[in-house]
Amino acid sequence: MSASAPVTPAKKIRSSPTTTPRKQLQEDKILVTVRVRPLTPRELASYDLIAWDSPDDNTLVSRNLNRHNALGTYTFDKVFDQSCSNKKVYEQGAKDVAFSAINGINATIFAYGQTNSGKTYTMRGIADNVIHDIYAHIHNAVESKFVLKFSALEIYNENVIDLLNRDCAPLRLLDDPEKGTIVDKLTEEVVNDAQHLRRLISACEAQRQVGETSLNDRSSRSHQIIKLSIESLLQDASGRVRSLLASLSLVDLAGSERAAQTNADGARLKEGSHINRSLLTLTTVIRKLSGGKKSGHIPYRDSKLTRILQSSLGGNARTAIICTMSPALSHVDQSRNTLSFATSAKEVTNNAQVNMVVAEKQLVKDLQKEVTRLKAELLSPEPSSSKCLRSLLREKEHIIQQMEREMNELKRERDLAQSQLEVARKLQKETKEPIQCVPSRQVAKCLSFSSENVSELSERKAHRRRRPLRQSTASIDPSTLVHEIRKLEMRQRQLGQEANHALELLHKEVSSHRVGNKDAAETIAKLLSDIKDMHANISLIPDDIEVKEKGNLKEEIGRLISEENTIASLEEKLENVQKSLDKLVLYNGEEDPDSRTPLKKKKTLPFKMSNNGSMPNFIRSPCSPAPSNLHGVENRNPESRGLLSPVNISQNKRTDEVTKITPISASKHPNSVDVRKIQMMFKTAAEDNIRSIKSYVTELKERVAKLQYQKQLLVCQVLELEEANDGGSDDTDLGGQTPIPRHLVFEDQRKQIIMLWHLCHVSIIHRTQFFMLFRGEPADDIYVEVELRRLTWLEQHLSEFGNASPALLGDEPAGPVASSIKALKQEREYLAKRVSTKLSAEEREMLYKKWDIPVEGKQRRRLQLVNCLWTDPLNMVNVKESAEIVAKLVGFCESGEHASKEMFALNFVNPSDKKAWMGWNLISNLLHL
Ligand SMILES: Nc1ncnc2c1ncn2[C@@H]1O[C@H](COP(=O)(O)OP(=O)(O)OP(=O)(O)O)[C@@H](O)[C@H]1O
16 A cells, blocks of 8 residues: 555554454544535626635634624534635545545545535535545555445435436335345446446436526435445455455435525425425434434434435444535525534534454354364474363364354254245235234344335335325315315405405504504504505405416416415514504503503413403314304404404494594594593503404414415325326335234324424424324324324424424524424413412322422422423323323313314315315414414
């Protein structure tokens, strides 16, 4: 080996003892570097600004400190600025790790970053340099022989595709007790030389899924993993051949993306959601590993990407991650997410091992040689040592005999297993029944495919989970979906008209409240301007939508999505109006201490109930159907619901009433009325009016949120329908497999739901009701499917806001995530208040003891107890007990009159069905929009 040949530094590998153990362990952290690419021509053309500085080789600083974190400074093993070449990135960010593979240590190098940030550009550079250096090393290491094998795969829409054999069906992942996750039947080709290797890599690149998005003309739509197995054979001084076997994986991930930024729809949107989902699992795995929680549950199995990369993430490999990012100000949020990921990755420790292969045959040969040597020694004339040598000889012979016995036993077991399998296969052929017999434990242990059964089982479970949904969607006629879309649009317009009308009245009422101090006046002025803005916004919702005779589903969805912005800003405005109203209520309350109490009470409710705040109704929430007086609220106009007037009167009557009870007349003719009388009138009337307007705004918000949710659900349905029409590849190879018992499928789904509730910060009252109502009866299947699907969508939706859910990365959570967390906190506070009324003193004491709540202030103890509930989604005991306690606190019991499974029903109905979608009454509670 030449002196200049790169080697893994000595400190990184422990020296090899003479009696060679097969593996030597070393612990080291993932090498994390960040590469900032130059501005692209597109960014330059739009006069984008540079948002980051790199004062030295390890530091990245945000130029705008106020907008980002307090420090705005990130440090990594290396930071490569825009001027750095691929060569430099390779030399300083990958070479050392790559060369571990030559020394028998598995190595992985991957690029992570937002779409269009330069991952493919960087990984191409790494691959080029690696090939050059590895072959230079091989050329110089004359004493060793190398065998290189190449394989490549991509993960596209959660399917594993062989890039050397694209035409074959998607590949399965199997669990090997020795090697970890392996890709079944992945083609491997022996590499002849550097040229050959380059050709193989470019052939695979050409096969890879790429597509055009608005950010990148050639965006990678899949994760690509190129694997180079390197076996080096070295004869040592004693003539023994040692073989080191390791793999070098070069991973080019697909980029995280926001649908809004890439303008993705249809297939691109679907690809994007698969990409984001697997990246989310990757960030969760990294975050958990970085917290030093190796002993806890690490969700490697949640995506194929993390399953395949498992050994590179906290396992038997050395790993380098190059995080790529755009310097542009317009991508600053995405870049921050990348930096958060990189920061977590820095803390992850791997346990790399030197993989030494000593062939069984070689070992026997060695031992036989040793015996011969010892025999020869015995025969030599040295009596003093002969006794000791004889015993040594006996020992060696004994070892050889033992090994032979073991080998024979293994052979026998293998033959037995094979013959059992043959019999089972014959039986299966004859009876056409799936194999029912399970190999004996011992046989199963020595069968190489035993772990395959485990992974197959979970694959099939997952498949069965998907199948009913696909079937249910596939049976929907596309015209039904078009009809549903139209219905939504109608409701949207109706909502706009209602809001317009209501806002006119609101404007009138608010403009008459010219009372209170300067702050109140300012609040009123702001409220008026918000109302005016909202007016403008609502008029942007198209009144009439041109509908073609034969509606195209994609166009329909496209249009729905394009209206999203108007709805989103309407929601924002509603939020503002509500805030101003809250302030107004406060000022009015200050005027009259008597009126403050009821208002204050209302404000502390965790959910702002529409129309009334009565407790029984609240407790039926958040997923109960609307109480009878609200039934059908969806399709009625505000007049008939009396939302604007506290006395619930018709439109005509109300105008008179408002004139009578509100101080509009007073403000118009300030000198003609008794001021004291007006003040008295105002105190009661204004307070009531404000409360009803506030209720109205709240309800409007809820309905907008519902509408949004229905839209998203439709988009999902359309995507499912398309997938079903395409004939999903997952369906192909399941013929003749044993069906999984229903209860196992249910348990599996329930666990997923519980985890998703946790990740999405869903209301714990909702969790409790669902958990207690659905216990795995056949009729529950559809509800469980819908809940799972809804939550999966919600999780994606939330993660899109923060790319890979920032809440998971310990970053500052984005909008909807933050408000979900806030609402959950309020809900817990509300439940804590009920602890003393709903639980007896004995029950409380028992619970404090059981849940280890230390004795402190009364209030804090109750809150502490409630804060422990629903906090450990992996612990079913915690889940069950939490549900029982929350059920007690809200007065919910399974057989109670309030408990009805139908209240969880969703809109999969035929258009002929007149029942309005009532889904989650307080859907805003879940979406927190
Ligand atoms: N360091 C760099 N220097 C010059 N150009 C670069 C650099 N990094 C990336 N680019 C250019 O930026 C564009 C996007 O790069 P690339 O395709 O590698 O991004 P990506 O992160 O792989 O995107 P996606 O995730 O969408 O596949 C390309 O035109 C590429 O040539």
